[in-house]
Amino acid sequence: MSDAPRTGLLDPAVLARIGDLELVARNAVAGFLHGLHRTPRLGVSGDFAEHRPYQPGDDIRRLDWRVYGRTDRFYVKECQADTNTSVVIAVDTSGSMGFGSGAVTKFVYARLLAASLAWFSQRQGDRIGLMTFAGQVVDFVPCSTRHLRHVLHALERARPAGRGAPLEGIRAVADRLGRSGVVVIISDWYADPIQIRDTLAGIRVRGYDVIALHVVDPAERTFPYEEPAPFEDLETGERLSVVPAALRDRYRARMEDHLQALEEEMTSYGIDYSRFETSDPLDVALRAYLVRREAMAQVR
Amino acid sequence: MPLGFLVPAFLVAGLAVALPVWLHLRQRERKVPIAFPSLMFLARIPHRTADRRRLTHLFLLALRTLAVILLAVAFARPFLQDDTATAATRRARDVVIVADRSMSMGYAGSWAALRDSVRGILAGLGSGDRAALVLVDEGAEVAAPLTGELAGVTAALAAAAPLPSGARLGAGIRAAARLLVDSSSIRGEILLLSDFQRSGAAGLEGVALPPGATVRPVIIAPGDRSNAAILGVETVRRGTDAGGSAEVTARAVWYGGTAPRAVRAVLELGGREVATATATLAPNAVTPIRFVAPRAPPGTVRGVVRLTEDALPADDEYRFALAGEALIRVKIFAPADLRAAELLFLQHALTIGRPPRFTVEVSRGGPLALNGLGRGTAAVFLDRLPADDAGRRAFSGFLDRGGGALALAGSRLPARNAPPVPDDPWPASVGAVITRTESPGVLGGLDRDHPALAPLQGLEGSGFSGARFFRYRALLPREDSDVLVRLDDGRPALVASRSQSRRVLMLAAPADGVWSDLALHPFFLPLLQRLIEHAAGRGAERSAREVGDVLALEPPLSRATPILSPDGETIRVDTSATLALRMPGFYEIRQDGGSAESVALIAVNPPAAESDLARMDPREVVLVVQADSTAGETSSEALLTPVDLERRQRFWRALLLAALVLLTVEVIYANLGPGRRAPGAVAT
Numbered sequence: 001m002s003d004a005p006r007t008g009l010l011d012p013a014v015l016a017r018i019g020d021l022e023l024v025a026r027n028a029v030a031g032f033l034h035g036l037h038r039t040p041r042l043g044v045s046g047d048f049a050e051h052r053p054y055q056p057g058d059d060i061r062r063l064d065w066r067v068y069g070r071t072d073r074f075y076v077k078e079c080q081a082d083t084n085t086s087v088v089i090a091v092d093t094s095g096s097m098g099f100g101s102g103a104v105t106k107f108v109y110a111r112l113l114a115a116s117l118a119w120f121s122q123r124q125g126d127r128i129g130l131m132t133f134a135g136q137v138v139d140f141v142p143c144s145t146r147h148l149r150h151v152l153h154a155l156e157r158a159r160p161a162g163r164g165a166p167l168e169g170i171r172a173v174a175d176r177l178g179r180s181g182v183v184v185i186i187s188d189w190y191a192d193p194i195q196i197r198d199t200l201a202g203i204r205v206r207g208y209d210v211i212a213l214h215v216v217d218p219a220e221r222t223f224p225y226e227e228p229a230p231f232e233d234l235e236t237g238e239r240l241s242v243v244p245a246a247l248r249d250r251y252r253a254r255m256e257d258h259l260q261a262l263e264e265e266m267t268s269y270g271i272d273y274s275r276f277e278t279s280d281p282l283d284v285a286l287r288a289y290l291v292r293r294e295a296m297a298q299v300r
Numbered sequence: 301m302p303l304g305f306l307v308p309a310f311l312v313a314g315l316a317v318a319l320p321v322w323l324h325l326r327q328r329e330r331k332v333p334i335a336f337p338s339l340m341f342l343a344r345i346p347h348r349t350a351d352r353r354r355l356t357h358l359f360l361l362a363l364r365t366l367a368v369i370l371l372a373v374a375f376a377r378p379f380l381q382d383d384t385a386t387a388a389t390r391r392a393r394d395v396v397i398v399a400d401r402s403m404s405m406g407y408a409g410s411w412a413a414l415r416d417s418v419r420g421i422l423a424g425l426g427s428g429d430r431a432a433l434v435l436v437d438e439g440a441e442v443a444a445p446l447t448g449e450l451a452g453v454t455a456a457l458a459a460a461a462p463l464p465s466g467a468r469l470g471a472g473i474r475a476a477a478r479l480l481v482d483s484s485s486i487r488g489e490i491l492l493l494s495d496f497q498r499s500g501a502a503g504l505e506g507v508a509l510p511p512g513a514t515v516r517p518v519i520i521a522p523g524d525r526s527n528a529a530i531l532g533v534e535t536v537r538r539g540t541d542a543g544g545s546a547e548v549t550a551r552a553v554w555y556g557g558t559a560p561r562a563v564r565a566v567l568e569l570g571g572r573e574v575a576t577a578t579a580t581l582a583p584n585a586v587t588p589i590r591f592v593a594p595r596a597p598p599g600t601v602r603g604v605v606r607l608t609e610d611a612l613p614a615d616d617e618y619r620f621a622l623a624g625e626a627l628i629r630v631k632i633f634a635p636a637d638l639r640a641a642e643l644l645f646l647q648h649a650l651t652i653g654r655p656p657r658f659t660v661e662v663s664r665g666g667p668l669a670l671n672g673l674g675r676g677t678a679a680v681f682l683d684r685l686p687a688d689d690a691g692r693r694a695f696s697g698f699l700d701r702g703g704g705a706l707a708l709a710g711s712r713l714p715a716r717n718a719p720p721v722p723d724d725p726w727p728a729s730v731g732a733v734i735t736r737t738e739s740p741g742v743l744g745g746l747d748r749d750h751p752a753l754a755p756l757q758g759l760e761g762s763g764f765s766g767a768r769f770f771r772y773r774a775l776l777p778r779e780d781s782d783v784l785v786r787l788d789d790g791r792p793a794l795v796a797s798r799s800q801s802r803r804v805l806m807l808a809a810p811a812d813g814v815w816s817d818l819a820l821h822p823f824f825l826p827l828l829q830r831l832i833e834h835a836a837g838r839g840a841e842r843s844a845r846e847v848g849d850v851l852a853l854e855p856p857l858s859r860a861t862p863i864l865s866p867d868g869e870t871i872r873v874d875t876s877a878t879l880a881l882r883m884p885g886f887y888e889i890r891q892d893g894g895s896a897e898s899v900a901l902i903a904v905n906p907p908a909a910e911s912d913l914a915r916m917d918p919r920e921v922v923l924v925v926q927a928d929s930t931a932g933e934t935s936s937e938a939l940l941t942p943v944d945l946e947r948r949q950r951f952w953r954a955l956l957l958a959a960l961v962l963l964t965v966e967v968i969y970a971n972l973g974p975g976r977r978a979p980g981a982v983a984t
Contacts, residue, residue, distance in 0.1 A: 096337035096338050097337075099335065099336065099337040106337070188337060188338075190337065190338040190340055217337070220337060225334060229332075229333060229334045230333040230334070231333065231334050231335075231336045231339060231342060232333040232334065232335050232336065233336065233337075233338060233339045234335050234336065234337050234338070235337075235338065236339075238339055239333055240339050240342055240343060242342055247342065247345050250345045251341055251342060251345060254341040254345070255341060258341070
């Protein structure tokens, strides 16, 4: 993969200003792919489709050496895409996702990310579905190769609101999952890491590959506030008078502990965990997803 | 030098340092809550409310506190007191502050500087000292007598303002000296605060100081001030009275300038703007600005020429009265046996003109028909004088009503050997006939200052002395008469009565072309017309006067004539027939009974001398007063120039600048440093 993707086209602040989510997703994926040196057969599988002449840029690992031995020419073995994978994208729409200290909120970033992943998966022939949840499932689009527009429309309709413990929401998502596939859960993960791990492990044992994407606002980590003020919980409405200068260091320490615990607990159970800040370009998230998909293909 | 304060009350504002300390201690909580995704971690962190009592951001606190202190001290106007002055204050003294409030002190910044200087002087007084305030313009006014309550002096100063009048510094010093004499002060000091215009030096002679008193000049304004002003206007009406045009030439001057200055001038007639002009004023020179008003309102109208406003606006506006061009009625009384040739030149000289300015009626013999005639009418006696009592009474009544007369002595008048008696209206008696066929007499000794001839400046250059007089009558003038023109043998050729209320002239020869060739010379026409105008009471009026002028009311204006002053007040001159012009603007003199018809319009402007801001050396004032003081003492060393005053007071500027720098640093630091606020949640 390229070390210098075209992040300008994938800047979430830029993408958030485009109203058409489908256009955003298409451009985001196209921009991401354009930054790759090779043209991968993204639908990697073991099913042979045909041979074609080698072209510069093709992965030499995929040269068919037997054919070369017979014909003295380079041919690349084409495989059929794996269209049997179901990809369910679950997006947390609880009130806390509406927070944003920069150009985009966590929810906007999550929506862009979900749309891009949906487009990306559709491009590979995956069946895609969507669930939005906040304590319980808010919206549900079943998996299908033709449901991309439904997914995008559901994402456009979604708004961050209400109170929702992520564990309850994830459990509700798990109840709706069908046969095995890939579950991509995008959330801010405000819950106990061990409980999150256990919940996700329950999904994983049902044959799902679980990808946990953690969206974090920079202000959540740095806590840059100075002025004493009441802080209001976006989900519960609870208020707490805080002198930020007095609490900042302890808050940061607790936040870092939480993030580290999330990563350790999930990774230890084979759950793919990736964390993004809302200022990160989308290609970081897409690359993480691609790596995970390739790893899954190799496992098969 | 010890430090003093001009406005020490502002030091109380230093208590405001408590404000930033209080704010830092209070750390007031915002009312609008900050949206945050989850209080999960915040709620778990124990903290004490006592944290709010701790001072935070000590650097910001120090910046803000220091800025407040510097601002308070700067507004208190600190200054360095003179050591000598401080030492002197150890003994009680009486200080009389003489403040110049003439028009020139209205120059931008001058009056404020004077007030600052007075406040500085009062702040430098010690306990037991007394102060007084004398305001001086054309006269002196004791605004605050000697008192230990300096607040009274300050209040009197606050109520004072520059006036549109000149300055007579001598009057102020006299008034101050009188205060010191009355107070029997042992140590008296007169502080003379002025811009020291040259025109203010008049009247300094003879000022005496009481023993032990000193005079200290304090220069208020810098000497390099420049000022544009209008010194006067020349007006000419053209055409008929109802629909004619007017030509106005304003004389503008640019005092103290170093380079030409472009100005825009506006002419108003009757309250309406009728013409504009632009001109480039040469430095320190008079520049004419010419206006042509296509239609001038009839009658006498108010005129104003206004220049682009400069630092001294009081003299950028010049008011004048544009006189109406009414016809002058001329009645020529001639003997019954007068030949037509004797009247020819006289009558033609008065009927020439387009349109004619005179209506001429000729009366040969018979009684004097002067009933009902007065101002605006001239009676010309051609070789004839009122002979009988009825004629003399009619003539006397005519003069009382404002009429005037010109007599041309010929051969028919009887000769007399003595001047006329005091009651006689004529300024001279007609004596013997002088015949000079061999060496004709010529004219000379023109009295150019007389109002009858003042408009004819330069008449000598137009062949005035070329007229030859072959025969003329010896005129025997009365002592109180003025000889306006003499012949080369010293005999009077033209005599005028000195009385302002009676305008009677007598010429030693007729204009018949036989006794003299006067009528054949070019200057005869303007001379004769001017003499007739003078007799009729026209043309000699000044278009404008200055504040401070005293106007003698002439018939038919009487003591009871109501006068409307520029501020709308009605003035009645009861005890004397004079009017003191005290303010700029237009005085309107109305007929008895207060009818709306105005009979005279007097335009009054500030003194032209006040526009010249050239400064004299204040030491001259000290020297003059010193020379005239027998036992007094003056101090020429202790001159306080604006530079000195500024040097002693300039701390406040540095303090103000430092406070601004501190506040700027505070703003930058507060925005870039720990004071930066993080944004809250963004709504989706």
